[in-house]
Amino acid sequence: MxxxxxxxxxxxxxxxxxxxxxxxxxxxxHQDLHRELLMNQKSIVFF
Incomplete structure (x- = not known):
């Protein structure tokens, strides 16, 4: 381009x-919610 x-x-x-x-x-x-969602996503373990 x-x-x-x-x-x-x-x-x-x-x-x-x-x-x-x-x-x-x-x-x-928004920042607090995003941070909390990231923490929850990291704590989920997939089997």
Whole structure:
């Protein structure tokens, strides 16, 4: 895949795109739930 032309330009006036933050993933409740699910998944032993 070819890089866009604007990446090569060193124009200080150019606004660079930034990755958007997902508010759900950054929430404390979501992080706690995800951590708990990972711990439960690791503790399950398959026979």
């Amino acid at each position: 070819a890089e866009p032309d604007y990446i090569e330009d060193d124009n200080p006036e150019l606004i660079r795109p930034q990755k958007l933050i997902n508010p759900v993933k950054t929430s404390r409740n």
